Amino acid sequence: MDIGIVSMRYAKALMEYAKSTGTEDRLYTEMRTLSRSFEKHPDLRAALENPVLPVQEKFSLICTAAVGDAPAGQELSRFVTLILKNRREAFLQYICLSYLDLYRKSRHIGVAKLTTAVPVSREIWERIRNSASHLLHxxxxxxxxxxxxxxxxxxxxxxxxxxxxxxxxxxxxxxxQFIDKNRRIV
Structure with a gap:
């Protein structure tokens, strides 16, 4: 089965469940933290795909990656249990990304990334964010x-x-340009 189809189905179901319970904002922050954990620690995905690791350890690993030392919310716990029960932990990173996209589309949130050679001051950061926000509405x-x-x-x-x-x-x-120009001369 296609990764995109599976992840989008689970993400849509999670979004509907979060809307029905009114916890989509909290779940968004938990999923964003989990997604960043996947980015920073590539071994996390390998650990989740490991068939030797017990389900309970996978559960605690995912919850720790999503919320740290704080207790995981009921919605996240139920969702992770569903993922592990259906053996879809290999798709969890893609499910997180799909959920983040769905949430951002529903709330009209744009995403931007600024890469510089030196750190940017808070004032410049605010100006750039406000300008982009104004242009994109x-x-x-x-x-x-x-x-x-x-x-x-x-x-x-x-x-x-x-x-x-x-x-x-x-x-x-x-x-x-110099290389192209020199090719024409010779």
């Missing part, structure tokens, strides 16, 4: 990353668009 979640390899400038990803104004990319373009 939606709330914005702005994530910032520091990547010294871009050497300067910034890379701004918003929804499916990318604005790359980094020094490294501009240097690559100039180099490619």
């Amino acid at each position: 939606a709330k914005m979640e702005l994530q910032t990353d520091v990547d010294p390899s871009i050497e300067g400038g910034f890379i701004f990803d918003i929804n499916d668009f990318r604005l790359d104004a980094s020094i490294a990319t501009q240097l690559k373009r100039v180099k490619q």
